[in-house]
Amino acid sequence: MESIGTNAAAIEVLLVEDSPGDVRLTREAFKDAKVHINLHVAADGAEAMAFLGREGQHVNSPRPDLILLDLNLPKKDGRQVLEEIKESPTLKSIPVVILTTSESEADIVRSYMLHANCYISKPVDLNGFLDVVKSIDNFWLSVVKLPHKTRE
Amino acid sequence: MKTKSLINRKVQLAFSSAIFILLFMGAMSYRGFLVSTESDRWVRHTHEVLENLQNLLSEMRSIESSYRGFVITGNEQFLNVYHGSVLHSQEEETIIRGLTVDNPQQNRHLPALESSIAQIIQYGDMVIGVRRAKGFEGGVDAIRGGPGQTIMDEFQEVVHEMQEEERRLLVLRDVDAKRRLGQIRAVLILGIVVGLLIAVAAGWSVQRENSRRATAEEGFRVSEEKLKLLLDGVQDYAIFMLDPQGQVASWNAGAERIKGYRAKEILGQNYSCFFTQEDIERGRPEEILRVTAAIGRHEEQAIRVRKDGSQFLASVTFTALRDMDGNLRGYSEISHDLSESKEAGAKYRGLLEAAPDAIVVVNQGGEIVLLNMQAEKQFGYHRDELVGQKVTNIIPEGFAERLIADDLRSVEEALAQQIGTGIELSGRRKDGSEFPIEIMLSPLKSAEGILVTAAIRDISVRKGAEKHLAQMEGRYRGLLEAAPDAMVVVNQGGGIVLLNVQAEKQFGYRRDELVGQKVTNIIPEGFAERLIADGTRSAAEALAQQIGTGIELSGRRKDGSEFPIEIMLSPLESPEGILVTAAIRDISERKQSEEHLVKTVAELKRSNDELQQFAYVASHDLQEPLRMVASYTQLLAQRYKGRLDSDADEFIAYAVDGSNRMQGLIQDLLAYSRAGTNGKALHKISSENALQEALANLRATMEESSAVVTHDLLPAITMDETQLVQLFQNLVGNAIKYRGAEAPHVHVSAAKNGGSEWIFCVRDNGMGIDPQYFERIFVIFQRLHGREEFKGTGIGLAICKKIIERVGGRIWVESQLEKGSIFSFALPAGDEK
Numbered sequence: 001m002e003s004i005g006t007n008a009a010a011i012e013v014l015l016v017e018d019s020p021g022d023v024r025l026t027r028e029a030f031k032d033a034k035v036h037i038n039l040h041v042a043a044d045g046a047e048a049m050a051f052l053g054r055e056g057q058h059v060n061s062p063r064p065d066l067i068l069l070d071l072n073l074p075k076k077d078g079r080q081v082l083e084e085i086k087e088s089p090t091l092k093s094i095p096v097v098i099l100t101t102s103e104s105e106a107d108i109v110r111s112y113m114l115h116a117n118c119y120i121s122k123p124v125d126l127n128g129f130l131d132v133v134k135s136i137d138n139f140w141l142s143v144v145k146l147p148h149k150t151r152e
Numbered sequence: 153m154k155t156k157s158l159i160n161r162k163v164q165l166a167f168s169s170a171i172f173i174l175l176f177m178g179a180m181s182y183r184g185f186l187v188s189t190e191s192d193r194w195v196r197h198t199h200e201v202l203e204n205l206q207n208l209l210s211e212m213r214s215i216e217s218s219y220r221g222f223v224i225t226g227n228e229q230f231l232n233v234y235h236g237s238v239l240h241s242q243e244e245e246t247i248i249r250g251l252t253v254d255n256p257q258q259n260r261h262l263p264a265l266e267s268s269i270a271q272i273i274q275y276g277d278m279v280i281g282v283r284r285a286k287g288f289e290g291g292v293d294a295i296r297g298g299p300g301q302t303i304m305d306e307f308q309e310v311v312h313e314m315q316e317e318e319r320r321l322l323v324l325r326d327v328d329a330k331r332r333l334g335q336i337r338a339v340l341i342l343g344i345v346v347g348l349l350i351a352v353a354a355g356w357s358v359q360r361e362n363s364r365r366a367t368a369e370e371g372f373r374v375s376e377e378k379l380k381l382l383l384d385g386v387q388d389y390a391i392f393m394l395d396p397q398g399q400v401a402s403w404n405a406g407a408e409r410i411k412g413y414r415a416k417e418i419l420g421q422n423y424s425c426f427f428t429q430e431d432i433e434r435g436r437p438e439e440i441l442r443v444t445a446a447i448g449r450h451e452e453q454a455i456r457v458r459k460d461g462s463q464f465l466a467s468v469t470f471t472a473l474r475d476m477d478g479n480l481r482g483y484s485e486i487s488h489d490l491s492e493s494k495e496a497g498a499k500y501r502g503l504l505e506a507a508p509d510a511i512v513v514v515n516q517g518g519e520i521v522l523l524n525m526q527a528e529k530q531f532g533y534h535r536d537e538l539v540g541q542k543v544t545n546i547i548p549e550g551f552a553e554r555l556i557a558d559d560l561r562s563v564e565e566a567l568a569q570q571i572g573t574g575i576e577l578s579g580r581r582k583d584g585s586e587f588p589i590e591i592m593l594s595p596l597k598s599a600e601g602i603l604v605t606a607a608i609r610d611i612s613v614r615k616g617a618e619k620h621l622a623q624m625e626g627r628y629r630g631l632l633e634a635a636p637d638a639m640v641v642v643n644q645g646g647g648i649v650l651l652n653v654q655a656e657k658q659f660g661y662r663r664d665e666l667v668g669q670k671v672t673n674i675i676p677e678g679f680a681e682r683l684i685a686d687g688t689r690s691a692a693e694a695l696a697q698q699i700g701t702g703i704e705l706s707g708r709r710k711d712g713s714e715f716p717i718e719i720m721l722s723p724l725e726s727p728e729g730i731l732v733t734a735a736i737r738d739i740s741e742r743k744q745s746e747e748h749l750v751k752t753v754a755e756l757k758r759s760n761d762e763l764q765q766f767a768y769v770a771s772h773d774l775q776e777p778l779r780m781v782a783s784y785t786q787l788l789a790q791r792y793k794g795r796l797d798s799d800a801d802e803f804i805a806y807a808v809d810g811s812n813r814m815q816g817l818i819q820d821l822l823a824y825s826r827a828g829t830n831g832k833a834l835h836k837i838s839s840e841n842a843l844q845e846a847l848a849n850l851r852a853t854m855e856e857s858s859a860v861v862t863h864d865l866l867p868a869i870t871m872d873e874t875q876l877v878q879l880f881q882n883l884v885g886n887a888i889k890y891r892g893a894e895a896p897h898v899h900v901s902a903a904k905n906g907g908s909e910w911i912f913c914v915r916d917n918g919m920g921i922d923p924q925y926f927e928r929i930f931v932i933f934q935r936l937h938g939r940e941e942f943k944g945t946g947i948g949l950a951i952c953k954k955i956i957e958r959v960g961g962r963i964w965v966e967s968q969l970e971k972g973s974i975f976s977f978a979l980p981a982g983d984e985k
Contacts, residue, residue, distance in 0.1 A: 021780040028787070101775050124779055124815045126786035 010036040011141055014064035016048040016081065017041065017099075018073050022122070026068070029133030035141050040064065045076025049084060052091055064094060065146050068136070069116075071100040071107060079110065086115040093147050097136060166354030173347040177340055184336040191329035197251065198322040201258075202315055204248045209311050211241040212272055216304055219276040223283045223291035231280065238273055245269060252314075255321070261314045268307035275300050393473070394483040398423050398441055401482055410466075410489050412459030423485070426456045428463065444470040444483055453490065455597070465490040465597050510608040514543045516601055518552040530610055532582035543606075550577040551591065551606065579608065588615045638736040642671045644729050646680040658738055660710035671734075678705040679719065679734070707736065716743045767825035774818050782811035813945075817933075820947035824932065827875065827954045834959065837873045839912070840866040843900055846880035850888065859888045863900035869910055869979055875955045880914075882948040883975050887916035889942060892970065909961070909978045916974075921967040930963065952977070 013030075017023050023041050030037050040061065042048035048069075051058045067085065071078035078100070085091045095117040100107070103121045111119050120136070123129045140146075214237040222230035245266065252258035279300070283291035383391055383404035390407035394400060399422055403415040411418075411426060424437035431437070431454070444450040449471045456466040468487040475481050504511050510527035512520055520538050528535055531546045538545070544552050579589040590611045596603040629650075632639050638655035642648055648666050656663055659674045666673070672680050707717040718739045724731040785808045789801070796804075840863070847854070847861055854861065861884060880900070887898040897917045905911050921929065921936070928934050930953045935946035949963075956963045956977050967973035 019776060019780065021784065025783055025787070101779070102772070122779070124775070124782065124819070125812065126783040126790070129779075129783060 010038045011066065011146075012038050012040065012062045012064045013066045013068065014040045014042060014048065014051060015068045016045070016073065016078065017068070017070045018043050019070075022070075025126075025129060026133055029130045030137065032134065033137045033141070035137070037137075037141070038062070043074075045073045045078060045081045047075075048073075048081050049076065052085065052088075066140055067094055067096045068099045069096050071098060071102055071111070079107075079114065082111060082114045082116055095140060095144075095146065097140065099132075099136075162357050163354055166350050166357075169350050170347055170354075173343050173350070177343040177347070180336050180339050180343065184333060184340070187329055187332045187336065191325065191333075194325045194329075195322065198318050198325075201248065201251050201318045204244055204251065205311050205315050205318070208241055208244040208248060208269075209308065211237045211244055212269065212304070212307055215241065215272060215276050216300070219279050219283075220295060222280055223288070223295055226283060226288065234276065234280065238276075241269060241273070248314075255317075257317050257321075258314055261310055261317070264310045265307075265314065268303060268310055271303045272300075272307055275303055388488065390485070390487045392485055394423050394441075394485060396441075396480050396482055398437060398483075407487075410458075410464075410487065411456070417459075428455050428457055431455075440470060441483060444472050445480055448472050456487065507607070510610075512538075512543065512546070512606050512608060513596065514551075514604045514606060516603075518542050518544065520546075521603060527608065530581075530608065531579065537582075546580055547577055547589070547591070547608075548580055550575065574609075576611070579610070587612050635735070638738075640666075640671065640674070640734045640736060641724065642679075642732045642734060644731075646670050646672065648674075649731060655736065658709075658736065659707065665710075673708070675705055675707055675717070675719070675736075678703065704739070707738075715740050764825060767821065770821075772822065775815070778811055778815050778818065782808060782815060785811060817945050820933075820945045820951075824947055824951050824954065827878070827951045827958070834870045834872055836868055836870050837876065838866070838868050839871070839876060839902065839910075842871075842873055842876040843880045843884075845877045846884060849877070849881050850885055853885065853888055857888055857891060857896055859891075859896040859898065861898045861900070864902060866900065866902050866912075867904075867910055869981070871959065871979060872955075875958075879952050879955055879977070882952050883914040886948060886975075887914055887918055887973070889944070890916075890918045890973075892917055892919050892972070904981065905978065908981055910981055911976055911978045914975045915972065917972040920969040920971050921965060921973055922969055923967070926965050926967070929965070 015023060015026055017026070027039055030039060040051065042051050048067075050056055051061050052064070054061055069078050069082060071082075073081070078098070082096060082098070085094065085096055092115070096115075098111045098116045098119040099122060100120075101122050108119050120132055123132055215234055218230045218234035218237060221227065222234065248265075249262060252262065279291060279294045282294040286294075383402075383406075386404060386406045387409055388406060390410045391404050392400060392407050393402040399420055400418050403413075403418060407418075408414055422437070424432055427437055436454075440450055440452075449469065451467075451469045453465060453467050455463050456468070457463055466487045467490050468485060471484045471486075473481045473484055504513075504522065504524045507524055507526060510530040511522075511524045512527050513522035515521050520541055520543050523535060523538055527533075527538075531538070533546075542552070574590045574592050576588065576590050578586045580586050588611050590609045592607045592609075594605050594607075596605050632641075632650065632652045635652055635654060638658040639650075639652045640648055640655050641650035648669055648671050651663060651666055653663075655661075655666070659666070661674075670680070702718045702720050704716065704718050706714050708714050716739050718737045720735045720737075722733050722735075724733050785804055789804045789808060793801070843863060843866060853859070884898055884900070888896045894917060899915045900912065901915070902910055902912045925936055929936065930949045932950040933946045934950075935942075935944065953963050956979065959979060961977055961979040963975070963977040965973055965975050
């Protein structure tokens with residue numbers, strides 16, 4: 001069980017987000033990250049599954065250490081993606097952080113029922129958003145031990 | 153029968169035991185005989201032996217005396233005797249040997265005997281020799297000195313012994329024989345005694361039986377004589393016996409007199425010949441016997457036929473005769489000619505007088521023969537004023553005619569038509585007044601022919617009631633006709649009995665087209681079934697289930713068109729059973745408006761839902777681009793702070809501000825729409841807890857403004873908890889926000905209003921509200937202050953109002969500027985205690 005920093009390899013983070021604005025913001029926020037992060041982006045649910053399954057153009061993609069998942073996505077919906085990830089024997093161990101504008105109770109409950117690791121509502125203001133991303137960085141990438149990369 | 157076989161058995165037993173005993177005794181006797189014979193034989197034997205021994209002895213003595221004689225005399229004669237005796241003695245010895253051959257005791261003596269004999273003879277010979285030789289002196293010496301005596305003594309000894317032996321043997325045998333004989337005798341005596349006893353017992357038994365039977369027979373004979381005496385003495389009653397098949401088994405003088413048959417004519421005939429032809433055809437004789445056998449007795453009064461064919465009314469009693477074992481042996485019949493009976497007449501008269509109705513007996517001529525006291529009372533006559541008079545005096549019409557036997561029908565027929573039915577006529581009193589009567593007729597056979605008994609009942613009261621009923625009925629009919637709804641009265645068979653004019657109009661039929669028809673013609677389904685009293689419930693029950701409820705069904709007009717109806721049922725008791733009155737209302741219009749209403753509501757609901765959906769989605773989807781605008785402008789502001797001129801800063805500031813506000817508005821709009829849709833089911837909750845939660849949410853604000861919030865005891869109410877928290881949070885939050893100069897003091901209280909509502913009050917000491925704005929503040933986004941003064945979008949109170957109105961409550965404010973405000977809201981009390 002190696003901790004993230006020791007092996008100096010970058011953390012692979014998959015951001016599944018359809019809004020380019022939000023993608024850019026996230027990237028900006030991670031600039032101050034403590035750890036070197038490779039941010040991969042999938043713009044919709046289908047692309048996210050293709051990336052995770054290493055299909056098509058993603059055949060050489062790495063397995064992410066963390067997935068940031070928006071719920072409202074075109075093509076395949078984020079909820080569907082969550083379900084599929086958590087049902088897949090190879091993918092279910094990857095922590096999934098739901099990062100979405102929805103604050104609805106129903107969505108929160110459903111996400112946790114589908115075994116999301118945590119649920120974060122995107123703050124409406126910039127600073128709030130930046131703080132959240134920093135928290136994610138602090139918590140999930142520093143404090144928390146991520147599962148050791150299994151041989152694939 | 154049982155006793156007879158018992159006696160037989162006893163006798164048989166006795167005789168066989170007697171025979172057995174005889175045989176036994178015979179055997180015993182024979183045995184005794186044998187024993188006796190044997191004993192005799194032994195005795196003879198013994199005597200023989202003794203005799204022979206004696207002979208032997210005498211021979212030996214003879215020998216002795218003879219040789220002594222010879223010795224003394226020298227006479228040769230003695231020698232002859234001597235030799236003869238010697239010969240004889242040897243013969244005797246042989247004989248004795250032969251006799252004692254089977255006796256071992258005696259056999260023992262034989263050698264001694266033989267030797268003694270031999271010795272004696274030897275001695276004798278010697279002596280004789282000596283005499284001969286020596287003469288007298290020598291012989292005497294020989295005898296004198298010789299053992300002759302001794303030998304003789306020895307010999308005698310042996311003989312004695314043998315004799316004793318023999319005697320002893322004899323005694324033994326004798327004893328034995330005696331014993332055996334004694335036994336036999338005892339047995340014989342016993343046998344005799346037993347035999348005698350048995351014989352006596354048997355004889356005595358038989359004797360007793362015989363005497364008993366003799367007495368019984370005697371007794372029987374005596375009683376039979378008595379009975380015959382009795383029966384023949386009775387002239388007034390026929391008393392006779394029938395066998396189980398009904399053949400006449402006995403007869404008496406009375407029977408002969410009453411029925412006309414002599415004994416020898418009737419004995420053995422079947423008793424059905426006493427019955428009328430009709431009775432015979434109906435099987436009455438057999439029936440009577442059956443009934444009598446079953447119950448034990450049967451009594452009746454009926455017509456019987458004499459030998460000459462004449463009929464008479466008889467009172468007959470049958471009794472079943474059973475023997476000790478319960479088997480039917482026959483029947484007894486006792487009958488009596490009633491026409492002779494004074495007693496019957498008396499009983500009848502008694503009945504007549506006691507009857508509660510007036511009874512008048514009329515003969516075929518229409519004359520009154522008999523009447524009772526009630527008749528006297530009812531008609532106001534004295535008895536003798538009516539007897540012999542025509543019945544038309546008291547019943548002017550309708551009675552006498554009915555009785556007349558005319559050419560067309562016999563009296564019986566005429567009568568038969570009237571029997572049992574109550575006929576309504578008019579009776580006339582002595583004073584001439586008439587009153588309604590009902591008469592019931594019954595025939596009475598008498599010596600003078602057939603009489604008619606009429607039971608007359610005054611039915612004035614009943615008539616009055618009937619009239620009243622008819623009146624009521626008329627009134628009811630009037631009501632029915634006047635009813636605004638169609639009324640149809642249906643019987644239990646589902647047939648229409650009555651209908652009113654409205655019903656005619658509604659269904660398009662004429663009255664006579666429907667009366668008598670099945671109600672299913674106008675109400676095809678749902679009505680008739682409800683009424684049917686079937687196996688599972690009575691008519692009353694079936695009805696009870698339907699009473700009062702309005703049932704929606706479909707009615708069918710004459711032209712076949714159907715229309716919706718509502719029927720209300722109520723029961724109606726009538727002599728023909730329970731009828732059902734159905735009030736039928738045409739509800740086509742109502743149905744239409746109902747449908748319309750349902751449609752409209754559905755429409756509204758749909759549009760409402762769409763609106764909610766729209767509001768939610770809109771707010772949600774608007775957020776996203778707004779976030780982009782706000783975030784990037786802020787990023788701009790941060791990243792390029794100081795690198796742009798102050799105008800740019802200002803422009804950016806406005807842009808950011810605008811987007812922030814937009815976001816706030818959208819959030820609030822979202823919250824507002826959720827207040828309407830997200831309401832969960834109402835539960836019983838503690839409003840106190842809800843307040844505490846709201847205060848917890850406001851802690852920061854409260855601390856900042858040093859606000860103090862107090863409250864009274866707050867009740868448990870039926871409400872959505874989340875929304876109540878929201879409610880309190882908004883109102884208390886407002887109270888703190890719109891404070892006055894002093895630290896905010898907020899007090900929350902609740903009071904029940906008359907049992908139907910809870911009224912909550914949030915009182916503050918804030919800045920108050922101008923009354924002209926009391927309504928406006930509850931409108932969405934309406935504010936009384938600028939953004940600069942107080943934050944907020946103006947949605948709080950609108951949300952409160954929406955929440956409250958969703959549960960059917962109301963919200964209002966009382967306030968004075970500078971004096972604080974009281975926001976009150978009422979929530980329905982629901983069904984908590």
